[in-house]
Amino acid sequence: MIEFSHLTKVYKDVKALDDVSFTVAAGSVTGFLGPNGAGKSTALRVLAGLSRPTSGSATVLGRPYAELDRPAFRVGTLLDATAQHPGRTGREVLTLGAIMLGLPRSRVAEVLDLVGLTGKESKRVVGRYSLGMRQRLGIGHALLGRPEVLVLDEPANGLDPQGIQWLRGLLRELAGAGCAVLLSSHLLHEVELVADHIVVIGHGQVLAQGTIAELARHGSLEQAFLTLTTAADRAHTTGTAARRGLATDSAGGSGQATAAATPSGRATAGSADGGRG
Numbered sequence: 001m002i003e004f005s006h007l008t009k010v011y012k013d014v015k016a017l018d019d020v021s022f023t024v025a026a027g028s029v030t031g032f033l034g035p036n037g038a039g040k041s042t043a044l045r046v047l048a049g050l051s052r053p054t055s056g057s058a059t060v061l062g063r064p065y066a067e068l069d070r071p072a073f074r075v076g077t078l079l080d081a082t083a084q085h086p087g088r089t090g091r092e093v094l095t096l097g098a099i100m101l102g103l104p105r106s107r108v109a110e111v112l113d114l115v116g117l118t119g120k121e122s123k124r125v126v127g128r129y130s131l132g133m134r135q136r137l138g139i140g141h142a143l144l145g146r147p148e149v150l151v152l153d154e155p156a157n158g159l160d161p162q163g164i165q166w167l168r169g170l171l172r173e174l175a176g177a178g179c180a181v182l183l184s185s186h187l188l189h190e191v192e193l194v195a196d197h198i199v200v201i202g203h204g205q206v207l208a209q210g211t212i213a214e215l216a217r218h219g220s221l222e223q224a225f226l227t228l229t230t231a232a233d234r235a236h237t238t239g240t241a242a243r244r245g246l247a248t249d250s251a252g253g254s255g256q257a258t259a260a261a262t263p264s265g266r267a268t269a270g271s272a273d274g275g276r277g
């Protein structure tokens with residue numbers, strides 16, 4: 001349903017994504033994990049047609065997002081919970097969305113109920129919403145058209161424990177109904193509880209992917225995440241220093257540092273070629 005295929009994105013002097021490939025199947029939740037600056041948002045922005053790939057592709061339901069007919073009925077996205085106009089009420093935001101999609105007003109009430117925004121909250125302007133309420137509204141907006149694919153960038157940020165539990169139940173229910181859910185998050189425990197499949201990214205490269213059991217074979221998901229990302233950081237730092245001629249080993253020289261660091265980082269990570277990182 002979602003497919004990233006050898007996706008590379010270069011911003012001027014930053015390689016934000018480097019040969020990223022993975023898929024998200026119907027009826028599953030995929031947790032997309034990575035440290036700050038790893039490339040998660042960039043990948044989701046390319047998928048949603050907001051940024052062009054440098055090479056490779058990101059498709060949803062077999063096509064680039066921009067080529068989908070009636071995309072809001074196929075794919076729901078929440079990439080930035082703070083993006084809604086602060087002067088509109090939550091109900092107005094959803095009503096505008098419903099009008100644009102040709103949906104009846106009753107769908108607005110249904111969605112408000114689904115995301116747990118009460119009648120009183122729905123009449124407040126978004127500028128006075130907490131981050132958690134904005135997340136709920138953004139999730140509601142993404143779900144208006146009952147899409148079969150859902151792409152959420154850090155939707156749990158700002159949610160309280162009840163909100164996180166609610167989100168978990170919602171995502172499991174959607175996946176149970178056949179939806180493909182791609183979820184980026186820093187909350188490893190939450191992802192562990194909700195995801196069927198995990199993709200870990202670091203410095204723009206897929207470091208590992210598989211089920212939680214596969215990733216956490218020798219411990220917890222957190223341990224696996226830290227091991228993978230620390231190795232990738234080391235390989236990246238050493239590789240960068242070597243490229244700049246900064247390697248300190250006077251006997252081995254920078255070439256040796258690069259050769260030693262790059263394969264070990266990638267071998268642990270289990271992926272990728274020798275890009276400049």
Ligand SMILES: Nc1ncnc2c1ncn2[C@@H]1O[C@H](COP(=O)(O)OP(=O)(O)OP(=O)(O)O)[C@@H](O)[C@H]1O
Nearest residue numbers: 011014015016034035036037038039040041042043
């Ligand atoms: N518009 C841009 N121009 C230049 N560099 C960018 C741009 N957007 C992102 N980057 C860079 O691309 C890399 C990946 O950033 P991205 O926001 O995708 O990471 P992330 O995994 O979503 O991080 P976080 O968890 O902090 O949100 C970073 O080095 C970032 O500085």
